[in-house]
Amino acid sequence: MERRSGTGEPEYADVGDRLRRARLARGLSLRRLAEVVGVSPSLVSQVETGRAKPSVNTLYALATELGVSLDSLLFRDAQPPVAAVAPDAPVGVAEVAVPHDPVQRATSREAIRLGSGVVWERLTSESIRNVDFLHVTYEVGGESSPAEAFQRHSGQEWGYVLSGSLTVRIGFDEYVLNPGDAISFDSASPHRLFNGGDVPATAVWFTLGRRWADVARR
Numbered sequence: 172m173e174r175r176s177g178t179g180e181p182e183y184a185d186v187g188d189r190l191r192r193a194r195l196a197r198g199l200s201l202r203r204l205a206e207v208v209g210v211s212p213s214l215v216s217q218v219e220t221g222r223a224k225p226s227v228n229t230l231y232a233l234a235t236e237l238g239v240s241l242d243s244l245l246f247r248d249a250q251p252p253v254a255a256v257a258p259d260a261p262v263g264v265a266e267v268a269v270p271h272d273p274v275q276r277a278t279s280r281e282a283i284r285l286g287s288g289v290v291w292e293r294l295t296s297e298s299i300r301n302v303d304f305l306h307v308t309y310e311v312g313g314e315s316s317p318a319e320a321f322q323r324h325s326g327q328e329w330g331y332v333l334s335g336s337l338t339v340r341i342g343f344d345e346y347v348l349n350p351g352d353a354i355s356f357d358s359a360s361p362h363r364l365f366n367g368g369d370v371p372a373t374a375v376w377f378t379l380g381r382r383w384a385d386v387a388r389r
Contacts, residue, residue: 184221288313326380335372
């Protein structure tokens with residue numbers, strides 16, 4: 172992972188190593204994993220060797236097929252995966268563990284640059300199961316998934332735009348968010364985020380209750 176301080180190169184190889192270990196643990200060949208996820212074997216190989224960055228959509232699909240959490244792929248301090256929880260089970264306070272260090276300094280945020288023009292920076296000092304609290308950047312043309320694809324997963328999302336313009340499509344509805352605008356929606360609804368403007372868009376994004384077992388394959 173890269174740090175905002177710029178002290179090192181992004182450790183994409185670490186993500187690839189974790190992906191490869193998860194694939195082998197499931198007894199899947201590289202070709203079979205690529206087939207069920209709907210991408211080329213060469214792309215999976217390049218991600219595993221740290222030579223390619225997955226898109227948001229591909230990352231979700233890989234985590235789902237391998238039965239692991241997004242955190243366990245992205246962050247070195249992620250809590251270990253737990254047994255799948257029923258998609259309609261409520262998320263309780265007991266499922267959210269507060270980090271030992273309550274402060275996450277701006278200069279040391281864990282960050283990952285994805286292949287779809289999106290950068291995620293974690294706003295918590297530790298990975299928290301079932302919670303994503305992120306500073307997100309959508310570069311010009313950046314998107315969470317291709318135009319014809321949408322994401323669906325369990326949980327709820329809240330977003331607050333800091334700069335630029337971010338478009339959020341939820342089902343057939345489209346909302347253009349400008350600085351100071353906020354949005355909230357059920358993550359089970361098909362949705363897609365993209366930056367159709369001419370400057371990068373930044374936002375604070377919070378997701379509660381996203382479980383790896385319920386991420387839709389798209």
